[in-house]
Amino acid sequence: MDYTIKDLEKWxxxxxxxxxxxxxxxxxQEFELIxxxxxxxxxxxxxxxxxxxxxxxxKAYEKNRTMYRxxxxxxxxxxxxxxxPCLAYLMKxxxxxxxxxxxxxxxxxxxxxKNNRLFTEGTKADYTVEMFKSHADRVRDYIxxxxxxxxxxxxxLDAAHAIKLQTSRVIGEKRLKDxxxxxxxxxxxxxxxxxxxxxxxxxxxxxxxxxxxxxxPEEDLLYFISKYGSLEEWERNLIQIVRTETAYxxxxxxxxxxxxxxxxxxxxNILKELKLPDGLHLEFIKRHNDVIAPGMGYLNPYFVxxxxxxxxxxxxxxxxxxxxxxxxxxxSFLRRYLTEELCEDLNLFQYVKDGSNYVIQEISDETGWTxxxxxxxxxCGMGVVPVIxxxxxxxxxxxxxxxxxxxxxxxxxxxxxxxxxxxxxxxGHNVKLKTKQYDSEVVLVS
Numbered sequence: 553m554d555y556t557i558k559d560l561e562k563w564x565x566x567x568x569x570x571x572x573x574x575x576x577x578x579x580x581q582e583f584e585l586i587x588x589x590x591x592x593x594x595x596x597x598x599x600x601x602x603x604x605x606x607x608x609x610x611k612a613y614e615k616n617r618t619m620y621r622x623x624x625x626x627x628x629x630x631x632x633x634x635x636x637p638c639l640a641y642l643m644k645x646x647x648x649x650x651x652x653x654x655x656x657x658x659x660x661x662x663x664x665x666k667n668n669r670l671f672t673e674g675t676k677a678d679y680t681v682e683m684f685k686s687h688a689d690r691v692r693d694y695i696x697x698x699x700x701x702x703x704x705x706x707x708x709l710d711a712a713h714a715i716k717l718q719t720s721r722v723i724g725e726k727r728l729k730d731x732x733x734x735x736x737x738x739x740x741x742x743x744x745x746x747x748x749x750x751x752x753x754x755x756x757x758x759x760x761x762x763x764x765x766x767x768x769p770e771e772d773l774l775y776f777i778s779k780y781g782s783l784e785e786w787e788r789n790l791i792q793i794v795r796t797e798t799a800y801x802x803x804x805x806x807x808x809x810x811x812x813x814x815x816x817x818x819x820x821n822i823l824k825e826l827k828l829p830d831g832l833h834l835e836f837i838k839r840h841n842d843v844i845a846p847g848m849g850y851l852n853p854y855f856v857x858x859x860x861x862x863x864x865x866x867x868x869x870x871x872x873x874x875x876x877x878x879x880x881x882x883x884s885f886l887r888r889y890l891t892e893e894l895c896e897d898l899n900l901f902q903y904v905k906d907g908s909n910y911v912i913q914e915i916s917d918e919t920g921w922t923x924x925x926x927x928x929x930x931x932c933g934m935g936v937v938p939v940i941x942x943x944x945x946x947x948x949x950x951x952x953x954x955x956x957x958x959x960x961x962x963x964x965x966x967x968x969x970x971x972x973x974x975x976x977x978x979x980g981h982n983v984k985l986k987t988k989q990y991d992s993e994v995v996l997v998s
């Protein structure tokens with residue numbers, strides 16, 4: 553390490569002063585200097601200082617360590633947590649310039665966490681670290697309970713992890729109680745009955761059943777199972793833990809392109825103004841270009857997000873990019889601001905698999921760019937997760953009936969069948985899933 557802690561403190565002060573001057577608004581920032589082995593561990597636990605024990609985290613650690621050992625992947629320059637104060641990790645092995653760049657990058661993320669509406673409406677930054685620690689302590693209590701034990705806890709967590717993204721996509725959703733929903737449906741039914749009495753015999757009366765479960769299609773599978781499934785209290789609590797932690801990460805899933813683009817935009821602009829020594833400036837240009845390099849066969853979120861924010865800044869000014877940062881998520885960000893000119897500049901194209909080969913399907917010309925943009929919009933964030941919703945529970949045998957909201961993309965049958973077994977395990981009764989394959993109705997049964 554060719555620098556001291558005091559060097560980092562000095563540069564951090566300069567970066568923070570520049571971030572303030574440029575209008576960033578962020579939580580109090582804390583940095584922790586760690587080695588690459590610790591970074592591997594934090595990466596496996598998604599940056600959390602405390603997380604409940606589960607084999608999947610160990611598996612992620614071993615995979616990351618093996619990939620890193622054989623030089624098949626690098627490690628993140630930094631890792632930052634959406635918390636207040638905002639906690640970020642810097643690797644000791646980084647060069648001085650890389651530490652300066654990543655600190656500036658972190659302030660961009662910090663500003664995004666504090667101000668983007670998905671985070672302000674969907675997470676409680678001041679409770680983040682405490683929440684994950686509380687969950688970890690509760691899971692360990694269940695593991696240490698002789699009447700429960702590790703194997704039983706693991707079975708529930710395995711099943712809950714398998715369907716954890718089958719949860720609410722409405723950020724910061726405030727749920728009505730069933731009684732409130734039934735009351736609203738009762739009032740609607742009463743009004744319709746009055747209308748039907750006038751129109752009879754010309755209109756057939758069809759009113760919703762206010763005693764039906766669910767009252768209306770339910771996309772939050774974890775919520776529904778925890779509420780209506782045949783579960784013990786500790787099992788219900790474990791599912792709620794997985795659901796709550798998933799809700800914390802959904803804003804990050806929904807804003808990956810924006811968040812990384814925003815952080816890259818600010819590390820670039822902050823370091824441009826820092827009057828770096830020549831040696832550091834040359835490394836800065838190289839490192840920045842490495843971060844925003846176009847992906848070969850994949851979409852680099854740093855590259856696309858940076859280019860769009862740069863375009864908006866040059867075209868509409870700083871006030872506009874702060875407004876966009878506050879209001880949008882990736883799908884709306886791309887739909888509104890990925891123009892034909894940007895598609896061509898980014899050299900975006902769409903390809904499909906044809907047998908063992910890949911064939912270019914669309915290019916960024918005057919007709920193909922909208923197809924590419926729309927494909928990106930539907931395949932970013934939670935758009936890649938199929939919508940599976942509860943539509944009915946059989947009154948005879950409590951069979952849970954699920955429906956795949958088909959949008960032209962078919963389910964992987966092997967994956968669907970395996971996942972259905974986990975749903976049945978949590979539900980405690982049979983489960984049916986309605987979907988489509990080759991435009992024909994298909995029903996999978998657990």
